[in-house]
Amino acid sequence: MAKVLQPFRLFNATVILPDRLIPGGALDVEDGRLTAVGRLDDLPRWSGATIDANEGFVAPGFVDLHVHGGDNADFMDGTADAFEAVVRAHTRHGTTSIVATSTVARHDQTLTFLENARTLQRRGAEPARGLARTIGAHLYGPYFNEEKVGCHPKDPARPPTPDEYEQYLEFADVMLTATCAPELPGAAGFYRAASARGIRLNAGHSNATWAEMTAAHALGVRHVDHFYCAMSSVSSLRERCGTPMQASMLEFVLDHDDMTTEVIADGRHLSPELLRFVVKWKGAGRTALVTDCSRALDQPPGLYTFGPLDGGETFYNDGGVGLLPDSENLASSVRGMDFMVRHMHQRAGVDLFTAVRMASLTPATILGRQGDVGSLEAGKHADFLILNDQLEIRRVFVGGEEVSVS
Numbered sequence: 001m002a003k004v005l006q007p008f009r010l011f012n013a014t015v016i017l018p019d020r021l022i023p024g025g026a027l028d029v030e031d032g033r034l035t036a037v038g039r040l041d042d043l044p045r046w047s048g049a050t051i052d053a054n055e056g057f058v059a060p061g062f063v064d065l066h067v068h069g070g071d072n073a074d075f076m077d078g079t080a081d082a083f084e085a086v087v088r089a090h091t092r093h094g095t096t097s098i099v100a101t102s103t104v105a106r107h108d109q110t111l112t113f114l115e116n117a118r119t120l121q122r123r124g125a126e127p128a129r130g131l132a133r134t135i136g137a138h139l140y141g142p143y144f145n146e147e148k149v150g151c152h153p154k155d156p157a158r159p160p161t162p163d164e165y166e167q168y169l170e171f172a173d174v175m176l177t178a179t180c181a182p183e184l185p186g187a188a189g190f191y192r193a194a195s196a197r198g199i200r201l202n203a204g205h206s207n208a209t210w211a212e213m214t215a216a217h218a219l220g221v222r223h224v225d226h227f228y229c230a231m232s233s234v235s236s237l238r239e240r241c242g243t244p245m246q247a248s249m250l251e252f253v254l255d256h257d258d259m260t261t262e263v264i265a266d267g268r269h270l271s272p273e274l275l276r277f278v279v280k281w282k283g284a285g286r287t288a289l290v291t292d293c294s295r296a297l298d299q300p301p302g303l304y305t306f307g308p309l310d311g312g313e314t315f316y317n318d319g320g321v322g323l324l325p326d327s328e329n330l331a332s333s334v335r336g337m338d339f340m341v342r343h344m345h346q347r348a349g350v351d352l353f354t355a356v357r358m359a360s361l362t363p364a365t366i367l368g369r370q371g372d373v374g375s376l377e378a379g380k381h382a383d384f385l386i387l388n389d390q391l392e393i394r395r396v397f398v399g400g401e402e403v404s405v406s
């Protein structure tokens with residue numbers, strides 16, 4: 001039986017909309033949905049319960065389309081407990097819609113990951129247990145270019161074959177998005193098969209040429225993972241193809257208005273001016289913030305495993321980022337989405353409402369879920385956060401129910 005939640009009005013807040021702030025703002029919640037959002041003075045009379053936001057900011061809950069782990073658990077660990085631990089960790093950091101993301105792994109590990117994602121998606125949010133919404137899965141790997149595999153285990157990276165991916169595509173009900181390097185043999189077949197099941201297509205961990213991106217785009221690829229990281233550049237294509245120098249995935253994304261991308265705004269992957277540059281030239285509506293976070297979220301510095309405990313890659317968490325041992329190479333972030341939003345605003349100098357939009361409405365739109373989540377708008381799920389003036393998270397609500405943060 002569905003739980004009956006008492007309607008309430010939240011007031012005394014600066015409400016963050018995608019394009020502006022509303023001081024003296026309020027919002028009304030009934031049956032888990034927002035029914036009114038605006039200046040308190042403009043809202044209808046209210047005689048029910050109220051919550052005082054204590055002059056804090058109220059932001060939409062964040063949407064993370066690329067996240068691997070947290071609280072020393074990884075979505076690839078293969079157990080329901082580990083899966084929930086990751087969701088709980090990111091819920092605490094303000095992510096209320098989570099796309100569980102796999103890593104390069106063995107076939108059976110990927111299948112188990114998809115099973116776990118399906119189970120949690122079907123169960124829905126459980127705020128009383130600290131769990132936000134798992135809105136789907138991102139098949140991320142194994143179809144990466146070995147040369148651009150980054151911190152993922154190298155050995156199991158492989159080109160797509162129908163025998164294998166047809167089993168993954170049985171999970172089309174939960175697979176929101178899938179990444180494949182366009183230059184791999186068999187990539188076109190994979191894109192066609194995934195697209196036929198309504199799955200969104202990404203290019204990533206790739207050294208693709210302009211021509212390979214053009215072919216991928218014609219098959220429906222519209223998103224490139226973590227801009228500037230593990231993707232082709234003019235210099236990487238010069239090594240691959242010689243001269244004349246060629247335009248890369250980077251130029252392809254900037255040149256095509258229907259392509260979207262994402263950035264890891266943890267302050268360690270990309271400098272502030274590079275983050276500002278992407279927002280200026282690609283636009284905040286087409287650039288999502290992602291955490292790409294590993295299991296080292298909220299864990300002390302030390303050695304951890306990226307991906308499954310069984311067969312994943314060892315990396316070092318220095319307290320601010322993951323690093324591959326014996327090299328300068330980065331191995332994913334160790335931060336939650338609240339950190340990324342603060343960094344975009346406080347260090348990269350992006351407007352607060354723009355930084356929040358990049359963590360909410362933009363990823364929701366990339367995933368096609370903007371009708372339900374991603375902004376504070378009447379009709380959408382009442383997924384929202386109360387932040388203090390330092391943009392630290394004070395309270396998290398999912399479907400109008402407060403998340404108990406342990």
Ligand SMILES: [Zn+2]
Pocket residue numbers: 150205225226230
């Ligand atoms: Zn990656």
Ligand SMILES: [Zn+2]
Pocket residue numbers: 066068101140292332
């Ligand atoms: Zn990743």
